[in-house]
Amino acid sequence: MAESPAAKDNKFPPQIPFIIGNEACERFSFYGMRNILTMFLIQYLLLNEVPDPALRTAQGKSLMHTFMAGVYFFPLIGGYLADRFWGKYRTILWLSVVYCIGHGLLAVFENNATGFYTGLALIAVGSGGIKPCVAAMAGDQFNESNSHLVKKLFAIFYWTINFGSFFASLFIPLLLKNFGPSVAFGIPGVLMFIATIIFWAGRRHYVVVPPTGANPHSFLKVVFSALKNRGKPGHWLDGARAQHPEEAVEGAKAVFRVSGLMLPFVPFFWMLFDQKASTWVVQAASMDLNVLGFEFQPSQMQFVNPMLVMLLIPLLTGVVYPLSQRAGWELTPLRRMPLGLVFGAVSFIIAGFFQVAMEGGTVLNISWQILPYVVLTLGEILMSTTGLEFAYTQAPRQMKGTIQSVWLVTNTLANVAVAIAAALNVFSGSGQFFFYAGMALVAAVGMALVARRYVVRDYYQTSATQASGEAAAPGITAKSA
Template identity: 45%
Template sequence: MSTTPASASPANGRMPRQIGYIIGNEACERFSFYGMRNILVPFLISSVLLAYLPAGSERDAAAKDIFHMFVIGVYFFPLLGGWLADRYFGKYHTILWFSLIYCAGHACLALFENNATGFYTGLFLIALGSGGIKPLVVSFCGDQFDQSNKSKAKVVFDAFYWIINFGSFFASLLAPLFLRHYGPAVAFGIPGVLMFIATVIFWLGRREYVNVPPSGRDPHAFLEVVKSALRAQAPGQGRPGLLVAIVGMVSAVAMLLLWALSATVGVDFWPTDFNFVITACLALGVIIALGGWGASLQLERARGAHPDAAVDGVRAVLRILIVFALVTPFWSLFDQKASTWIIQGREMVIPHEAGWWPSWLIQDAAQMQALNPLLVMLLIPFNNIVLYPLLRRMGFVVTALRRMGWGIAISGVSWIAAGILQLWIDSGSEVSLAWQSLPYLLLTFGEVLVSATALEFAYSQAPHAMKGVIMAFWYLTSTFGSLWVLLTNAGVRNEAVTAYIASTGLSENAFLMFFFAAFAFVAALAFGLYARRYPMQDNYRIA
């Protein structure tokens, strides 16, 4: 593999021919991922893996917990993949090796449908493999362009976005049918075959790729600047930032030790329902929050040891982290479309008797998830061509932060709609599955406002040297979004909480839907208040 093959830098602005391998890989990988992800909860509820629990709310809750722990892993492991690629192996080798791990995980799901150890090992391997390649494929694609053909890059990135939603749409539509008609071995095996094909397609382009070598250790990277700031002493001043950061580290270690003692000794040093995943995520959150706060208190002390641009970049990242933290409640709502909303849909009636309902295709509640990528492909052009220009003509300034704040609030409205449907179901009425289209439409509109806008916002606010760090933290917003779900599920197992829910007259499902709606509204309010005083930057590259 040449570092700069002639075919990789085509003259006259031609499209690099190796892009086809990357796009083909992405198409198969996305179908593979969403195919298994979107049938995970229905499979677990009906599988022997959870047969030790009585059918009903307990088994549903356990399936939700497993799903959201899987999501946590998927969005945590980009940290590992990005670090290995940047420091040691480069993007190509890291993507290839993690893809092989990914394939092994799919094989475990197909082979061990009735074996808990084998199946959960497969989930771990898929989380590791999928997460490991997640931050790399798009940037590897960007590496294939140079000054002579950079105008073609936008076409390719648009194709990437389209392929992701295209794969998600068909996977969401077809995978539940495979599970229903052919069983879990086939339903999980088909995504595994597609992931193997994706890996082969990627490998076939090995002689064509431009391979940017790993950068190695950067003495002015984000963590290096933070460490310098915390260690530095100023004449006549203490080190309050270091103290705050140490409290964060000690608290994180204490959480993990208390969990370990509870798990091994059997004494309740730590909440019983806080398993290792919850505890580790809480520990990580404390380190990020108190470490970031401590660094901000002493950041100016890093000047001189590091260039001003690096110090200012860290300051920008710390501000963006507050924005990202306020986005995490959105992901707690969004990712439950593949868990809580599927469970709700299973209580609804599929309107096969209606002439307008495509009974030949839509036969399972899990297939409603296909609405999300379909609506995304429709809403983004609608917003850019119709909605945003109309709002500007009406005198509204459509800033990135305002879009994100409204997106969080609209996601809350979607859960109000879902909660009303749940009340309807709880009353004993037969509720058509078609009604779920409304909360899906609202949630997807919120997603378009939040997710796509957040990437644009983060790119514009972070200096070039810090953009990789920002992407790593962005993926963690989904990790902490699922953490909120796990914490809530743990909370409703408490007898006092259960008694309170019963006193409201609502079912547990309905109560939680309105709770998450309120959670989103509070987050949107806090987001709006912070956005009003956020100092906007412009870090786009000068042409």
């Protein structure tokens, strides 16, 4: 008698609350310290070191974006360590301890630049290092009986991230004003310590997938093999076929194909987006901070972004995208991403006109910033949520990690560029807003032109996992943009 299919289990595995609790506390801790970082650097740490206000503002912005570049670089290291050597559980636990030490240094060395910067470096290592591991480990906890709950899990993850960001943006700036840097940086540190304890407390329940060790057919090994055998007819990567299977070579081609679309253009969006924690905060500090009798802190306006994300994603996915499809102009991923760049540019143009008005003597209320925040958040949803999913579908299974690395590199490159531009203090005042908006508009046109020639290749599994545990051969669908 044939065995019946495994019954579906509609309950989350009991270890999932440990991972969700860890994520909620960790995200609060990160956004809590990140969102006050620019104002702390300008108003506290650099106050005596850099007397000139304009230079101090420029240096504060540069340091913040240098830190963010590290946050988006170290996932490459953390993911590599988890996959090859330590496994996800040990990588998360050990780097969380590093993360906690970094928070502690921020709270202790509020008046010591060397100690404070060391703390920032450790947070970049810890936060960045665990970034690719937590969500992946959550996915590891599911099996055939409850795999249908994975999408719900990641929806909870996304809301948890924005939930933590929302409350951190509201409350931590008030702590900085009323209690000073030690408390303002100390509370996020306490939350990170709690996050680590919660994660450790679930250690006996986790499904732990061991590290895979070295991959003989990794992206870099395929590329090196192709370079050694260059000169053969056909695609230059075809020279690697003697040492690597067809799937690995085609996967490497997919990485270059996606990189050609992402790397030249996506960084220009992140140049805009991450300045909401620097340039927009500095602008807010020059505005009337009183809203209906409540005095806002400049860093607090960042709460608008996660709030809007939670509201606008259902609106776009449930209403706008279906309506555009029925109207005969479907908002495909290759249309959404350039459009996201346009929205980002428009948000900076709006903020630039606000700056022009203030430079002319007009006093604007901080509530005016809600308008560019709405436009920027629309751009984020069109670019970020779309781009990450699109990149994931465009490479076969064994190259998906490399594609995620490409996506993270776009953010690293963006923050490095902004850090350099801020350090050089090339643009100030309203000019910087229009400069970045102009670059984003040029990038949007370029991306749209490249996207028109891009042939979408969606990689998927053609059948369920085989009984032996080996994955079935991937299938590919190809269609023009």
